[in-house]
Amino acid sequence: MSTRAEAGPRTLFDKVFDQHVVTAREDGQCLLFIDRHLLHEGSFHAFDKLKARGARIARSDLTFGIEDHYVPTRTRDLGVIDPAIANMIRQLRDNTAAHGLRLFGLTDPAQGIVHVVGPEQGLTLPGLTIVCGDSHTATHGAFGAIAFGIGASEVAHVLMTQTLWQKKPKRMRIRVEGGLAPGVFAKDMALSIIATIGADGAAGHAIEYAGSAVRALSMEGRLTLCNLSIEAGGRCGMIAPDDTTVTYIKDRPYAPAGDDFRRGVEDWMALASDPDAAFDREVVLDAHEIAPIVTWGISPEDAAPITANAPDPDRMSDTARAAHVREALDYMGIRPGQPLTDIAVDRVFIGSCTNSRIEDLRAAAAVLAGRRARVPGLVSPGSAVVKRQAEEEGLHRIFTEAGLEWVDAGCSMCVGMNGDLVPPGERCASTTNRNFRGRQGPGSRTHLMSPAMAAAAAVTGHLTDMRPLLAGRTTGLTGEN
Amino acid sequence: MDAFKSLEAIACPLPLSGIDTDQLIPARFMKRSRADGYGDYLLHDLRFDDLGQPRPDCPLNAPRWQGARILVTRRNFGSGSSREAAVYALVDYGFACVIAPSFGDIFASNAINNGLLPATVSEEDCEALLAGLEDGDCIARVDLEACEIRAANLVIPFRIDPVWRTKLLNGWDDIDLTLSHAAAIEAFQAKDSIDRPWLVPRLRKS
Numbered sequence: 001m002s003t004r005a006e007a008g009p010r011t012l013f014d015k016v017f018d019q020h021v022v023t024a025r026e027d028g029q030c031l032l033f034i035d036r037h038l039l040h041e042g043s044f045h046a047f048d049k050l051k052a053r054g055a056r057i058a059r060s061d062l063t064f065g066i067e068d069h070y071v072p073t074r075t076r077d078l079g080v081i082d083p084a085i086a087n088m089i090r091q092l093r094d095n096t097a098a099h100g101l102r103l104f105g106l107t108d109p110a111q112g113i114v115h116v117v118g119p120e121q122g123l124t125l126p127g128l129t130i131v132c133g134d135s136h137t138a139t140h141g142a143f144g145a146i147a148f149g150i151g152a153s154e155v156a157h158v159l160m161t162q163t164l165w166q167k168k169p170k171r172m173r174i175r176v177e178g179g180l181a182p183g184v185f186a187k188d189m190a191l192s193i194i195a196t197i198g199a200d201g202a203a204g205h206a207i208e209y210a211g212s213a214v215r216a217l218s219m220e221g222r223l224t225l226c227n228l229s230i231e232a233g234g235r236c237g238m239i240a241p242d243d244t245t246v247t248y249i250k251d252r253p254y255a256p257a258g259d260d261f262r263r264g265v266e267d268w269m270a271l272a273s274d275p276d277a278a279f280d281r282e283v284v285l286d287a288h289e290i291a292p293i294v295t296w297g298i299s300p301e302d303a304a305p306i307t308a309n310a311p312d313p314d315r316m317s318d319t320a321r322a323a324h325v326r327e328a329l330d331y332m333g334i335r336p337g338q339p340l341t342d343i344a345v346d347r348v349f350i351g352s353c354t355n356s357r358i359e360d361l362r363a364a365a366a367v368l369a370g371r372r373a374r375v376p377g378l379v380s381p382g383s384a385v386v387k388r389q390a391e392e393e394g395l396h397r398i399f400t401e402a403g404l405e406w407v408d409a410g411c412s413m414c415v416g417m418n419g420d421l422v423p424p425g426e427r428c429a430s431t432t433n434r435n436f437r438g439r440q441g442p443g444s445r446t447h448l449m450s451p452a453m454a455a456a457a458a459v460t461g462h463l464t465d466m467r468p469l470l471a472g473r474t475t476g477l478t479g480e481n
Numbered sequence: 482m483d484a485f486k487s488l489e490a491i492a493c494p495l496p497l498s499g500i501d502t503d504q505l506i507p508a509r510f511m512k513r514s515r516a517d518g519y520g521d522y523l524l525h526d527l528r529f530d531d532l533g534q535p536r537p538d539c540p541l542n543a544p545r546w547q548g549a550r551i552l553v554t555r556r557n558f559g560s561g562s563s564r565e566a567a568v569y570a571l572v573d574y575g576f577a578c579v580i581a582p583s584f585g586d587i588f589a590s591n592a593i594n595n596g597l598l599p600a601t602v603s604e605e606d607c608e609a610l611l612a613g614l615e616d617g618d619c620i621a622r623v624d625l626e627a628c629e630i631r632a633a634n635l636v637i638p639f640r641i642d643p644v645w646r647t648k649l650l651n652g653w654d655d656i657d658l659t660l661s662h663a664a665a666i667e668a669f670q671a672k673d674s675i676d677r678p679w680l681v682p683r684l685r686k687s
C-alpha cells in the first residue's frame with residue numbers, strides 16, 4: 001500500500017510518517033497529510049484566522065468538533081453557568097455549524113474528553129496522522145498512530161490545507177521489560193519513565209514504547225502511557241498495533257466495517273518496527289522495579305515511589321536542580337526529607353484524559369468499596385459512554401457512598417477552565433497529567449498518581465501506599481485473575 | 482509576519498527552570514480574543530499577587546528590565562500545553578526572543594509561527610548570561626544570521642533549527658507556501674483514497 005520513501009529497515013514511526021509525505025523539501029521539511037483533525041473550544045483563534053482569509057475547511061469529513069475543555073460537569077444547561085464560559089462553548093457550536101462539521105456536543109450520548117472520545121468512537125485508528133490543538137493528543141499514539149498537539153496557527157493551517165509541514169524528529173524507543181507488580185499501573189510506568197529521563201528527556205524525539213510490559217497493557221493502559229509522552233518532552237508516543245488494538249477497534253461506531261476493516265487490519269499489522277530498525281536513542285526499564293509513584297513537586301519529573309522521602313536540595317551538587325527543588329518544595333509546602341506518606345491532602349480528583357476510562361474507575365472503586373473518604377473529591381468519567389458503563393456496573397454508588405461527587409464528563413478539574421477548581425493553597429491528589437504551579441487553579445498544589453492511589457489518599461486523608469488497601473480485592477483490570 | 486534578522490534590546494533574566502505554559506498564561510485568561518491583546522496576562526501569577534499588585538521580587542517588575550524584548554531563562558521553557566496564547570502573551574508584552582537551554586517542542590513551533598525567536602544555548606552559557614545580566618549592563622544583541630548573542634562582555638553562540646531560521650529571517654507564512662503545492666495535495670488524496678479505502682470515518686447504521 002505505501003510507497004517506500006527510504007529503503008532498509010524502518011521503525012513504526014518511519015512507516016507511518018513516510019506514507020503521509022505529500023512532498024519533501026531539500027531542507028528536510030515534509031508536507032504531511034493529516035488524517036484526523038479534532039477541535040475543541042480553544043479552536044476559536046484558528047477559526048478567526050480562517051475567517052480573516054475567507055477560507056473554507058479542506059476536508060470536513062476528517063474534521064470533528066468536541067466540547068470538553070469548558071463544559072460544566074454538574075449541569076448540561078448553558079443558561080445557568082458563567083456566561084464567559086458558555087460563550088466559549090457557543091463559539092465552537094457556531095464555528096462547527098458554519099462549516100458543517102460533526103460536533104460531539106454537551107448533550108450528545110458520545111460526548112467526552114477528546115482523547116477519550118476518539119478511540120472510543122473508532123475515529124482513532126492505527127497508521128493515521130492525528131492532530132488536535134491539545135498537547136495530550138499523543139494519547140492516540142496507543143493505536144500506532146502519529147498523533148501530536150499543535151498550536152492555533154497550525155490548526156488554521158490544517159483546516160485550510162489538511163496538511164502540516166514537519167521535519168522528521170529523531171526516534172527513541174523506550175522498552176519496559178518484565179511484569180508489573182500487583183497494584184502498579186500504566187500511570188506508574190509513565191511517571192517512572194519521566195522521573196528517569198526528565199521532563200525534557202524526549203525533546204525532539206518521537207517515542208515508541210515497546211517491551212513485554214507494554215505489550216501486556218490493555219488499550220486503556222496504553223492510552224495512559226502514550227498520554228504522558230508530552231510530559232517527557234516527546235512530540236508523540238506510539239505503540240505498534242497488535243491483536244489487543246484490533247480487538248478494541250472492531251465494531252466501534254466510526255470504525256471501518258466489512259472489507260474495509262479486513263483491509264485495514266492487514267495494513268495495520270504491517271506497521272510494527274522492522275526487527276533491525278535503528279533508533280537514535282534507547283532506554284530500557286525493568287518493570288519489576290516500578291513501584292506506585294506520586295509527584296512531590298511542580299514538574300512531572302518531580303516524582304518518586306510512595307515509599308520514598310521528599311528530596312533535600314541542600315544535598316544536591318547540581319545548582320540548577322537544587323534551585324528547582326527548593327522552589328518546588330516551597331510552592332508545595334513540603335519539608336526537605338519529609339516522608340511522602342506524611343503529606344495530608346485536602347481533596348481528590350479522579351478524571352482527565354490520562355485516567356478516566358472504565359478501567360481507571362474500576363481500580364479506584366476497588367479501593368473505595370465499603371470505605372468512606374476523609375476528604376471531598378470529584379470523580380469525572382472521561383465520556384458519557386464511560387459514565388453509562390460505570391453506572392451499569394454500580395461503580396457510581398461506590399463513589400457516592402464513599403462521599404465523593406459523581407459528575408458528568410469533561411476536562412473539569414484537570415485544567416479548571418470550566419470552573420471546577422482546587423482552591424488556593426489546597427492540596428489535591430489527582431489522576432491528571434500536570435502538577436504545574438496553579439494548573440488546577442491559582443495557588444493549587446497537585447500530586448499526580450494513579451486512580452487507585454488517589455482513591456487511597458481519599459480514604460486515609462494523606463498520600464498513601466494503596467497496596468495494603470487493595471490486598472484481597474480485584475481491580476477489575478482486563479487480564480487480572 | 483515580519484522578518485527577524487537581528488535585535489538589540491534590554492534582556493531580562495528570569496532564573497527559573499521549567500516555566501511551563503500554564504505559568505506563561507494561566508488557563509483562566511484564555512477566553513479573550515487576540516485583538517484585545519494578551520500582554521497583561523503574561524506570567525500573571527508570577528508577576529502579580531492575589532490582590533493584583535506587582536510582586537517586587539519578579540524581575541519583570543524591576544525598573545531596570547522595563548521595556549525588555551529579550552528574555553533569558555533556564556531549561557525546559559514553554560513545556561506543557563499547546564496553547565499558542567503562551568506565545569501571544571510573550572509577543573504582545575513585547576518579547577521578540579527567548580534564550581534558554583531547552584524549549585517545549587510545541588511552544589517552539591508556535592513561537593516560530595509568530596515571529597518569536599527561541600534561541601537554544603548551552604547550560605553553562607545560560608548561567609553565565611544570567612549572572613552577567615544581573616550584575617552588568619542589561620542590553621543584549623541577538624544576531625540570527627550569525628546565530629550569536631552579545632551581552633555582558635560575553636559572545637555566546639545559539640542553536641536553532643535551520644529551517645526555522647530561514648523562516649524567521651524571511652518572515653514566511655506557511656499557508657501561502659503550502660497553497661503553492663495544491664496540485665501535489667490533490668494528487669496525494671486521489672491516490673490515497675484507493676490505497677486506504679478505510680480512511681474516511683462513516684457512522685455505522687445500528
Ligand code: SF4
Binds near residue numbers: 068410412433
Ligand atoms: S483532560 Fe486535561 S490534559 Fe486532557 S485534554 Fe482535557 S485539559 Fe487537556
